[in-house]
Every structure is written in C-alpha cells, then in structure tokens.
Amino acid sequence: MHKELTAKGKATRDRIIEGAAAVLREKDVSIATLDDVMARTRTSKSQLFHYFPTGKDELLLAVAHYEADQVLADQQPYLGCLDSWEAWQRWRDVVVERYEEQGEECSLGSLVLHLGRSTPGARDVVVALMRQWQASLATGIRALQSAGHLPADLDVERRAAALLAGIQGGVAILQSTGRADHLRAALDQGIGDLRRAAA
Amino acid sequence: MHKELTAKGKATRDRIIEGAAAVLREKDVSIATLDDVMARTRTSKSQLFHYFPTGKDELLLAVAHYEADQVLADQQPYLGCLDSWEAWQRWRDVVVERYEEQGEECSLGSLVLHLGRSTPGARDVVVALMRQWQASLATGIRALQSAGHLPADLDVERRAAALLAGIQGGVAILQSTGRADHLRAALDQGIGDLRRAAA
Numbered sequence: 001m002h003k004e005l006t007a008k009g010k011a012t013r014d015r016i017i018e019g020a021a022a023v024l025r026e027k028d029v030s031i032a033t034l035d036d037v038m039a040r041t042r043t044s045k046s047q048l049f050h051y052f053p054t055g056k057d058e059l060l061l062a063v064a065h066y067e068a069d070q071v072l073a074d075q076q077p078y079l080g081c082l083d084s085w086e087a088w089q090r091w092r093d094v095v096v097e098r099y100e101e102q103g104e105e106c107s108l109g110s111l112v113l114h115l116g117r118s119t120p121g122a123r124d125v126v127v128a129l130m131r132q133w134q135a136s137l138a139t140g141i142r143a144l145q146s147a148g149h150l151p152a153d154l155d156v157e158r159r160a161a162a163l164l165a166g167i168q169g170g171v172a173i174l175q176s177t178g179r180a181d182h183l184r185a186a187l188d189q190g191i192g193d194l195r196r197a198a199a
Numbered sequence: 200m201h202k203e204l205t206a207k208g209k210a211t212r213d214r215i216i217e218g219a220a221a222v223l224r225e226k227d228v229s230i231a232t233l234d235d236v237m238a239r240t241r242t243s244k245s246q247l248f249h250y251f252p253t254g255k256d257e258l259l260l261a262v263a264h265y266e267a268d269q270v271l272a273d274q275q276p277y278l279g280c281l282d283s284w285e286a287w288q289r290w291r292d293v294v295v296e297r298y299e300e301q302g303e304e305c306s307l308g309s310l311v312l313h314l315g316r317s318t319p320g321a322r323d324v325v326v327a328l329m330r331q332w333q334a335s336l337a338t339g340i341r342a343l344q345s346a347g348h349l350p351a352d353l354d355v356e357r358r359a360a361a362l363l364a365g366i367q368g369g370v371a372i373l374q375s376t377g378r379a380d381h382l383r384a385a386l387d388q389g390i391g392d393l394r395r396a397a398a
Binding site for chain 2: 161
C-alpha cells in the first residue's frame with residue numbers, strides 16, 4: 001500500500017484520512033477538493049502528497065477503506081458477539097438505527113461509484129467488506145449452533161449470505177426511497193426464519 | 200406527463216425512447232448525447248424536442264420508466280403466475296439468468312444516479328418499480344395460500360418485502376463484485392424458508 005511509516009507518520013496519515021472522511025460526509029466527492037482536506041486537517045500540500053503521492057484518488061481510496069471499517073465498527077460490539085437471540089435482536093436494532101440515521105447519504109457508496117465500481121482498488125474495498133460482514137454473521141450463526149439453539153445441519157454460509165443480501169438491498173431501497181421498511185423486513189424475516197429453523 | 204399524442208405520435212415517441220434505451224445500454228449516460236439518439240432513431244432535433252420539450256433529462260426520465268418496465272417484463276410470464284412451487288423455481292431461474300447476463304451494467308441504476316436519486320421524477324420510477332415488484336411477489340404468496348400450500352396467517356407483505364430486499368442486495372453485490380452468489384443465496388433461502396413455512 002504505502003511506504004513504511006513511523007508511528008508519528010502513521011498518526012498524521014490517519015488524521016488526514018479521518019479529516020477527509022469528515023469533509024466527504026458534508027460535501028459530495030465530485031466537488032470536494034484537496035484544499036478542503038488541507039484546511040480541515042491543517043496540513044500543507046507537500047504533507048498531503050508525502051502521504052498520498054499520486055493525489056486525490058489515492059486519498060479517496062484510503063477514505064473508502066476507512067469508511068468500510070466504520071460500517072463494521074458501527075455494528076460493534078453486537079456484530080462480534082451474536083451468541084444469543086437477544087444479541088441478534090440488539091444487533092438488528094443497531095443496524096436499523098445506523099442506516100436510518102445515515103438516511104440517503106452513503107459516503108462509502110459515493111466514493112466507490114466515484115472511483116469506479118470496477119476499478120480494482122474500489123472493488124477490493126467492497127469485496128473485503130462483504131466478506132468480513134458475512135463472516136461475522138456466519139460466526140454468529142455458528143455460535144447459536146454451539147449453544148444448541150440451532151441444528152447442526154443448517155447451511156450457515158447460505159443463511160449468512162442471504163441475510164447480508166437482504167441488508168444491502170434494504171439499505172439500497174432506503175437510499176432510493178427514504179424508507180427503512182425493507183431493511184426492517186429483511187432483518188426481521190431473516191432472524192425470524194433462523195429462529196424457526198431452531199424448531 | 201406529456202401532451203396528448205395521436206397514435207402515430209405515440210409510436211414515434213416510443214421509438215425514440217427505445218432507441219435512446221439502446222444507446223444507453225452501450226454508452227454511459229454521462230457521455231451519450233442527443234445526437235447519438237437522433238442518429239440511432241433517425242429523428243431530427245425538432246422532432247426530438249417536440250416529444251421532449253425540456254431536453255435530455257426529460258428523455259432520460261422516459262427511458263428510466265421504460266427500463267423499469269423492462270425489469271418486470273423480463274421476469275414474465277413467471278412473475279405474474281407464481282401459483283405453484285415449480286413456478287417459483289422457474290421465476291428464480293429467470294431472475295438469476297437475467298442479472299447474470301446483465302452483469303455489472305445496470306442502465307436503470309445509472310440513469311437514476313445520473314438524474315439524481317432524490318429528484319422526484321427519478322425517485323418515483325424506483326418507488327413504483329419496487330411497489331409493483333413487491334405486489335407481484337405478494338400476489339404469488341397469496342396464490343400459494345389459496346392453493347393450500349401455505350398457512351393463512353403468514354405475514355405476506357413482510358415476506359414479499361424481505362424477498363425483494365434480498366434480490367436488490369444480491370444484484371447490488373453482483374454489480375460490485377461480479378459474482379451472483381448472494382443473489383442466488385437470497386432467492387434460494389427466501390423460497391426455501393417459504394416452503395418450510397408450509398410445514
């Protein structure tokens with residue numbers, strides 16, 4: 001990715017990324033400039049290009065990685081500990097709340113579209129996010145199996161993939177229509193069917 | 200929408216829309232021009248502006264309506280006749296095939312993003328498509344109930360909404376990653392859980 005950095009260098013780079021992320025949550029990626037980022041993060045042009053030598057797209061890709069990490073971080077500690085039905089319900093509430101709050105804006109989605117969905121860098125961010133998210137859901141389903149809440153012969157990966165698809169679709173519909181009904185339906189139906197699989 | 204047209208006028212307008220749709224399946228909406236549409240449909244500028252007086256965005260919105268209708272038409276006759284488990288399976292196969300063929304391009308999605316997802320016209324196209332699609336799925340679930348294949352107390356709208364969300368998410372992931380696994384998982388899990396609800 002980028003050259004080896006000292007601890008101080010890494011801290012500066014992280015500060016630039018977080019500042020750029022804040023700028024891009026307020027301003028569309030097509031109109032935000034490096035000057036906006038420099039002003040927000042109190043860095044000079046030479047500092048900025050020291051950490052992101054090829055310029056704006058390199059910084060945007062780093063912000064996309066940061067925002068993808070945030071998507072998962074915002075679901076913690078619940079997503080990492082789905083070992084009871086109560087935990088699944090709390091996680092469900094956090095997901096709905098997060099996306100209702102985010103509403104029609106999606107900084108990560110805008111970044112990926114801007115960078116070009118099919119460019120390797122942008123695609124890698126999305127693929128990695130989907131993989132990690134699905135793995136967390138699968139780990140949660142296996143935890144329910146271990147606790148004896150679900151039968152051992154359940155198709156865990158398919159359940160996790162279907163639930164993830166439902167969330168992504170619910171969020172996409174929320175962003176297109178302003179309503180979270182489909183997100184709620186996908187989560188409630190998905191978790192409900194999982195509970196019914198216990199019987 | 201547009202002024203009252205004679206049958207011939209309507210035929211010309213439809214021909215322009217279909218030609219524009221063909222152009223936009225080959226060329227990104229941001230670079231396609233009215234000249235491309237005029238060349239493809241053999242119409243003059245004055246004809247084009249006769250049918251679309253305010254210009255490119257009005258034509259693009261008409262194409263978005265057309266593409267939304269195509270999304271549902273491509274699923275027929277299966278989507279309109281989901282009255283047996285076999286019919287659901289055939290519909291599932293058609294949906295997977297359609298989106299695998301479409302791959303990472305989505306003319307409707309690009310149009311809606313280009314027009315601005317939150318502009319009333321573009322939003323109305325998406326809202327209407329989601330509503331009709333979900334209504335068709337709900338009609339199918341009710342047909343299974345009427346035939347005695349599903350219990351009467353099933354939450355039909357939630358099932359239909361969750362299935363639609365799963366499809367949208369599966370397609371979104373396909374467009375971002377190039378893989379249809381999530382679309383297949385959403386459909387197979389959704390239909391599978393519906394079948395299990397029969398027991």
